[in-house]
Amino acid sequence: MKLGILALVLLFSLLLASGCGKPANESANNGAKVAPAATATPDEFAFARATYAKECSACHGQDGAGGLVKTTEGTKLKVPSLTEGRVVKHLDEDYVDQINKGGEGMPKFKDKLSPEEINTMARFIRHEYQGK
Numbered sequence: 032m033k034l035g036i037l038a039l040v041l042l043f044s045l046l047l048a049s050g051c052g053k054p055a056n057e058s059a060n061n062g063a064k065v066a067p068a069a070t071a072t073p074d075e076f077a078f079a080r081a082t083y084a085k086e087c088s089a090c091h092g093q094d095g096a097g098g099l100v101k102t103t104e105g106t107k108l109k110v111p112s113l114t115e116g117r118v119v120k121h122l123d124e125d126y127v128d129q130i131n132k133g134g135e136g137m138p139k140f141k142d143k144l145s146p147e148e149i150n151t152m153a154r155f156i157r158h159e160y161q162g163k
Contacts, residue, residue: 075151076151076154076155076158076159078148078151079148079151079152079154079155080155080159082144082148082152083152083155083159086140086143090108090110090137091110091112091113094114094160095112095113095114095156095159095160096112096113096114097109097110097111097112097113098110098112102136108136110136113156113160113161114160114161119161123150123153123154123157126152126153126156126157127149127150127153130144130149130152130153131149
């Protein structure tokens with residue numbers, strides 16, 4: 032009985048030792064190529080997305096469709112769509128100017144957002160609502 036156990040231990044040790052001489056990926060997948068690890072792609076619009084949800088979506092809507100909005104003063108304001116119409120033809124500089132200065136019922140954001148954040152917001156609108 033002791034001889035049988037000793038033989039099993041010896042056999043197991045030999046098998047274990049023979050597997051240790053191979054590189055880890057070779058013994059694990061029999062020489063198959065290992066795919067590189069996936070890497071996360073940072074969302075360049077994460078801040079703009081959060082800012083839009085907080086500051087813009089109440090008037091422009093989550094989908095950027097705009098429409099009639101009741102202001103805090105109780106008047107109705109026609110908010111332009113960000114997805115179609117004349118707004119789509121605006122240059123990025125026009126968006127930056129509008130976000131900075133406001134106007135036509137829109138508040139100004141030059142005191143709330145940095146120039147870089149405003150530029151990113153203009154690119155976000157193009158990307159998110161106009162597919163550009």
